[in-house]
Amino acid sequence: MLKGRHLIEPGDFSLEELDRLFFLAGKIEDDGRYLRESCRGKLLATLFFEPSTRTRLSFEAAMLRLGGSCLGFAEPGSSSAAKGESLSDTIRTVSCYADAIVMRNPKEGAALLASRVSLVPVINAGDGGHHHPTQTLTDLLTIRRRRGELGNLTIGFCGDLKFGRTVHSLAKALSRYSGIREVFISPPELTVPGYITKGVLEKEKIPYSEAEKLEDVIKDLDVLYMTRVQKERFFNEEDYIRLKDFYVLTKDKMKNAKKDMIILHPLPRVNEIAVELDDDPRAVYFKQAQYGMYVRMALLASILGAVPC
Ligand code: NCD
Numbered sequence: 349m350l351k352g353r354h355l356i357e358p359g360d361f362s363l364e365e366l367d368r369l370f371f372l373a374g375k376i377e378d379d380g381r382y383l384r385e386s387c388r389g390k391l392l393a394t395l396f397f398e399p400s401t402r403t404r405l406s407f408e409a410a411m412l413r414l415g416g417s418c419l420g421f422a423e424p425g426s427s428s429a430a431k432g433e434s435l436s437d438t439i440r441t442v443s444c445y446a447d448a449i450v451m452r453n454p455k456e457g458a459a460l461l462a463s464r465v466s467l468v469p470v471i472n473a474g475d476g477g478h479h480h481p482t483q484t485l486t487d488l489l490t491i492r493r494r495r496g497e498l499g500n501l502t503i504g505f506c507g508d509l510k511f512g513r514t515v516h517s518l519a520k521a522l523s524r525y526s527g528i529r530e531v532f533i534s535p536p537e538l539t540v541p542g543y544i545t546k547g548v549l550e551k552e553k554i555p556y557s558e559a560e561k562l563e564d565v566i567k568d569l570d571v572l573y574m575t576r577v578q579k580e581r582f583f584n585e586e587d588y589i590r591l592k593d594f595y596v597l598t599k600d601k602m603k604n605a606k607k608d609m610i611i612l613h614p615l616p617r618v619n620e621i622a623v624e625l626d627d628d629p630r631a632v633y634f635k636q637a638q639y640g641m642y643v644r645m646a647l648l649a650s651i652l653g654a655v656p657c
Pocket of ligand 1: 402403514515615616
């Protein structure tokens with residue numbers, strides 16, 4: 349049962365629990381009235397110490413659609429963090445007011461720390477370059493709805509694989525399904541960390557490879573997961589400028605892709621997918637953002653105990 353549980357990283361929920369969440373999210377997509385008002389009287393705190401559009405707004409939209417209410421901040425400068433309050437004190441306090449907390453924080457491990465002091469469930473909405481499990485729920489639901497299953501696919505992750513937390517979470521989450529191959533496409537400076545390749549994929553015996561050129565591998569992929577270069581995690585501007593346009597997916601590059609390959613992107617997009625591709629039926633990134641709201645509705649209703657899951 350997910351009632352009362354935290355979600356800090358993708359492995360926190362079993363595959364059966366994920367299946368049930370995806371089933372609920374599918375029902376919400378198919379029937380706009382399903383679970384409406386099921387969280388009336390409940391309060392969700394959204395504490396964003398880093399910028400966000402989709403994650404924060406889709407959580408808030410999800411909670412409002414469930415009939416609940418939201419409070420919180422989108423700007424740490426407007427909270428007591430600006431006065432020097434510790435994260436644990438902020439979380440302890442907010443957990444006296446709300447029924448669940450969604451938090452994004454620039455420090456790796458912040459969500460885990462929050463879950464240890466909170467009186468209510470904590471959902472990690474991104475902790476530095478570490479994990480982003482609800483983006484992973486979004487990505488898995490998108491793949492499942494578009495391809496019918498989560499196993500038996502070759503996925504290419506392209507871009508900033510060093511700092512991209514959505515990549516770390518999805519690469520780890522997919523390693524639990526069978527028939528998965530992972531291809532990591534990045535410049536040498538932005539390769540995927542060893543705690544994912546050695547710590548997860550090799551342990552789980554998931555075949556993976558690394559490449560520098562997207563053109564060399566695009567024809568093998570069933571899913572292409574594009575990411576932006578994570579400017580805010582760079583130590584110097586020059587490196588960012590040198591690497592930011594390393595990959596730009598264009599119509600021309602898509603000529604060699606499979607006819608049914610899907611392109612995912614957690615968004616925001618900067619330059620890495622040409623706008624000319626937005627009308628390509630394989631480009632599903634905006635639909636993916638919509639799935640994010642459905643799966644967050646399913647997640648909130650489950651952890652708040654509004655639906656057995
Ligand atoms: C991602 C994030 O914050 O990690 N955005 C999101 O939540 N959809 C990806 C990114 O910022 O590049």
